[in-house]
Amino acid sequence: xxxxxxxKYKESVSSVFPxxxxxxxxxxxxxxxxxxxxxxxxxxxxxxxxxxxxxNLGVDISLMPIGEYxxxxxxxxxxxxxxxxxxxxxxAIISIAEPDLLVLAGQINGIPDSVIILTxxxxxGIALVGAFLRILFQIPLSRILTGCYLSAFALSGFTGxxxxxxxxxxxxxxxxxxxxxxxxxxxxxxxxxRGDKTTEEDSFGLISFCLAGPILAMLILGLFFQPSGGSAxxxxxxxxxxxxxxxxxxxLPEYFKQVAIALSPMILLFVAFQLSVLHLRRxxxxxILIGTIYTFLGLVLFLxxxxxxxxxxxxxxxxxxxxxxxxxxxxxxxxxxxxxxxAAEPAVFVLKEQVEEITEGAIPARTMGISLSIGVAxxxxxxxxxxxxxxxxxxxxxxxxxxxxxxxxxxPPLFTSIAFDSGAVASGPLxxxxxxxxxxxxCETMGGNIFTDAFGIVALVAMTPVLTIQSFGLIYRLKTKxxxxxxxxxxxxxxxxxxxxxxxxxxxS
Amino acid sequence: xxxxxxxxxxxxxxxxxxxxxxxxxxLYKQNKLPVYLLCHGYGSAESEIYDLLGFGSPKKVVVLGIxxxxxxxxxxxxxxxxxxxxxxxxxxxFTISLNGVSSSLWKLCQQxxxxxxxxxxxxxxxxxxxxxxxITIVNRGHSDLVMxxxxxxxxxxxxxxxxxxxxxxxxxxxLGITIQPEKDVILVLxxxxxxxxxxxxxxxxxxxxxSGRGICFSLPVNAALGLKPQA
Numbered sequence: 001x002x003x004x005x006x007x008k009y010k011e012s013v014s015s016v017f018p019x020x021x022x023x024x025x026x027x028x029x030x031x032x033x034x035x036x037x038x039x040x041x042x043x044x045x046x047x048x049x050x051x052x053x054x055x056n057l058g059v060d061i062s063l064m065p066i067g068e069y070x071x072x073x074x075x076x077x078x079x080x081x082x083x084x085x086x087x088x089x090x091x092a093i094i095s096i097a098e099p100d101l102l103v104l105a106g107q108i109n110g111i112p113d114s115v116i117i118l119t120x121x122x123x124x125g126i127a128l129v130g131a132f133l134r135i136l137f138q139i140p141l142s143r144i145l146t147g148c149y150l151s152a153f154a155l156s157g158f159t160g161x162x163x164x165x166x167x168x169x170x171x172x173x174x175x176x177x178x179x180x181x182x183x184x185x186x187x188x189x190x191x192x193x194r195g196d197k198t199t200e201e202d203s204f205g206l207i208s209f210c211l212a213g214p215i216l217a218m219l220i221l222g223l224f225f226q227p228s229g230g231s232a233x234x235x236x237x238x239x240x241x242x243x244x245x246x247x248x249x250x251x252l253p254e255y256f257k258q259v260a261i262a263l264s265p266m267i268l269l270f271v272a273f274q275l276s277v278l279h280l281r282r283x284x285x286x287x288i289l290i291g292t293i294y295t296f297l298g299l300v301l302f303l304x305x306x307x308x309x310x311x312x313x314x315x316x317x318x319x320x321x322x323x324x325x326x327x328x329x330x331x332x333x334x335x336x337x338x339x340x341x342x343a344a345e346p347a348v349f350v351l352k353e354q355v356e357e358i359t360e361g362a363i364p365a366r367t368m369g370i371s372l373s374i375g376v377a378x379x380x381x382x383x384x385x386x387x388x389x390x391x392x393x394x395x396x397x398x399x400x401x402x403x404x405x406x407x408x409x410x411x412p413p414l415f416t417s418i419a420f421d422s423g424a425v426a427s428g429p430l431x432x433x434x435x436x437x438x439x440x441x442x443c444e445t446m447g448g449n450i451f452t453d454a455f456g457i458v459a460l461v462a463m464t465p466v467l468t469i470q471s472f473g474l475i476y477r478l479k480t481k482x483x484x485x486x487x488x489x490x491x492x493x494x495x496x497x498x499x500x501x502x503x504x505x506x507x508x509s
Numbered sequence: 510x511x512x513x514x515x516x517x518x519x520x521x522x523x524x525x526x527x528x529x530x531x532x533x534x535x536l537y538k539q540n541k542l543p544v545y546l547l548c549h550g551y552g553s554a555e556s557e558i559y560d561l562l563g564f565g566s567p568k569k570v571v572v573l574g575i576x577x578x579x580x581x582x583x584x585x586x587x588x589x590x591x592x593x594x595x596x597x598x599x600x601x602x603f604t605i606s607l608n609g610v611s612s613s614l615w616k617l618c619q620q621x622x623x624x625x626x627x628x629x630x631x632x633x634x635x636x637x638x639x640x641x642x643x644i645t646i647v648n649r650g651h652s653d654l655v656m657x658x659x660x661x662x663x664x665x666x667x668x669x670x671x672x673x674x675x676x677x678x679x680x681x682x683x684l685g686i687t688i689q690p691e692k693d694v695i696l697v698l699x700x701x702x703x704x705x706x707x708x709x710x711x712x713x714x715x716x717x718x719x720s721g722r723g724i725c726f727s728l729p730v731n732a733a734l735g736l737k738p739q740a
Contacts, residue, residue, distance in 0.1 A: 072691070075686070075688060078688070135686065138686070193673075193689060193690075194686050194687055194689065281650075283653065290562060364531075495612045496612070497609065498608065
């Protein structure tokens with residue numbers, strides 16, 4: 001047991017470690033930070049690793065099975081109205097509960113938090129219904145996504161400039177640590193009861209809807225609202241070690257509450273399903289309960305550490321880099337940080353494993369991880385360029401998604417589903433709590449407009465993995481075509497050879 | 510007669526920890542095995558407490574390869590060199606003889622192995638104990654009961670695979686998709702003298718009359734690796 005626990009812990013340490021090294025290196029060279037700030041960051045990094053370990057352990061035995069059970073019993077009910085209503089509710093309550101969304105809403109001044117959260121959750125709810133109906137009526141994912149993104153591009157023309165980045169950001173941010181594993185499991189559960197041709201590709205793709213839904217909803221909201229004021233971020237002034245611990249501990253109860261709120265709708269949903277259709281045995285329930293406790297503690301530790309330690313560190317780093325170094329250093333640091341940040345996202349572990357499992361090893365988890373990292377590195381680098389030059393997000397988003405959508409008509413559908421899902425997965429809580437503040441810090445010090453220039457970084461982080469996985473799909477397609485040509489089937493006429501008539505070696509011993 | 514026996518085909522089934530899948534794949538590639546399939550399964554937990562705490566059911570890969578019986582010995586030897594089967598919990602490997610194959614499969618296996626066939630090796634590994642593979646199919650969610658029953662009757666471990674029932678009565682269409690009942694398949698390798706007891710316990714505890722609706726059957730196994738020497 002300790003061996004397994006240690007292995008899981010090592011996995012999360014190795015994913016957080018590079019970020020710590022980057023920050024520490026910068027601290028000793030270009031951007032010296034106050035001692036206690038760096039201490040808080042290191043302390044949070046420790047909390048983060050423990051949090052990721054517990055979360056990964058818990059998700060496997062609680063959130064995932066719950067999602068799978070609910071997904072398969074939904075389909076088994078074979079009641080279309082019930083399916084539509086329940087998916088709408090599930091989509092909405094999960095986004096209300098998503099901790100990342102709370103963080104984003106808090107960072108935007110000028111629009112009431114509740115309006116943003118409500119808009120996004122309605123967007124997700126409708127999107128999830130669409131995703132389920134798409135599977136039931138067997139409409140190709142590529143066609144629907146093309147429709148979604150084309151209408152998003154069209155709406156972008158009418159939405160206020162400063163609202164644009166936030167709208168694209170909201171989709172990427174909503175798909176956070178609770179929603180991703182749960183919705184993915186829902187998809188797997190749906191796939192588990194099916195035996196048709198498209199089962200595999202259909203088990204992915206749900207998340208991609210949950211990313212596009214809020215974008216559309218927020219773009220519509222943007223027709224009526226304008227954000228105002230600066231960012232709501234503040235860097236705490238730390239004076240002593242005791243102060244550091246006190247700050248950390250003072251924030252814990254807040255996240256205890258937040259995570260409890262985030263998890264409760266899912267638990268209630270599960271209880272309702274358990275009482276009505278599932279009737280799982282006591283031992284399974286106990287296992288899920290223990291898993292939920294792991295998930296709960298893991299998320300509390302993770303979010304506290306990310307928000308208390310990583311957010312100010314990112315902000316400070318961004319602004320100090322602009323002050324002390326030429327602007328190309330910002331791009332370089334952003335690129336390197338992007339490469340490593342995605343590896344630490346807890347939901348990325350879930351995605352990599354599920355992809356490996358469903359493709360039966362054709363896309364190994366390691367390859368997938370590296371390609372995600374390269375994609376994200378590229379996008380963070382681009383975002384830093386955007387802060388320096390101030391070019392519109394649309395110049396990157398429109399060509400990017402257009403290319404991804406064109407590729408969708410050439411690569412195997414399974415890759416398209418995984419690609420659009422992985423975008424949502426890569427833009428997890430670390431992107432929202434480390435990269436976004438990093439961009440905001442840099443942007444504010446440059447004197448730019450954070451709403452147009454800094455926001456949008458998470459949206460770009462969500463876009464590039466789509467492209468990398470799609471190109472993976474293209475390579476895979478070319479490879480299999482070549483392999484097909486090479487393999488020669490030796491006989492044209494197939495007969496059956498029987499061994500059992502002859503007396504042979506089986507009776508040997 | 511001798512000639513015929515030499516070109517016989519066998520199914521080699523290797524069940525190892527999921528982290529070792531590339532080792533198996535590389536080995537098969539080196540030996541130019543023409544046909545092998547891979548699927549994912551779950552091992553049985555060491556104890557109930559571990560299972561409850563979430564450390565149960567380690568991930569496994571199940572690799573099914575079809576190969577010439579003349580190759581079996583060589584591959585099994587190479588396997589035992591690369592994978593530490595003697596460590597408990599690492600995995601198992603065993604072969605089952607096939608008694609009917611399509612001729613194209615036979616030729617495929619023949620084609621790639623011609624060079625090996627000339628070097629005659631000792632017949633498959635000598636087994637002190639004969640083993641049988643017990644396969645149980647139950648409704649999804651009852652696999653732990655099967656494992657518990659098998660362990661009670663003396664089995665040391667098992668592997669769980671997920672499957673779908675294809676009984677025409679149960680498969681239903683709903684709009685564009687087919688809904689099929691989910692099943693669990695449990696593989697247990699056991700010494701022959703324990704086989705009957707294990708199968709009896711399983712049918713008694715999760716048989717057709719229970720909610721598990723379990724059925725089980727067994728297959729003879731030729732050679733096996735990775736099993737603890739039976740006391």
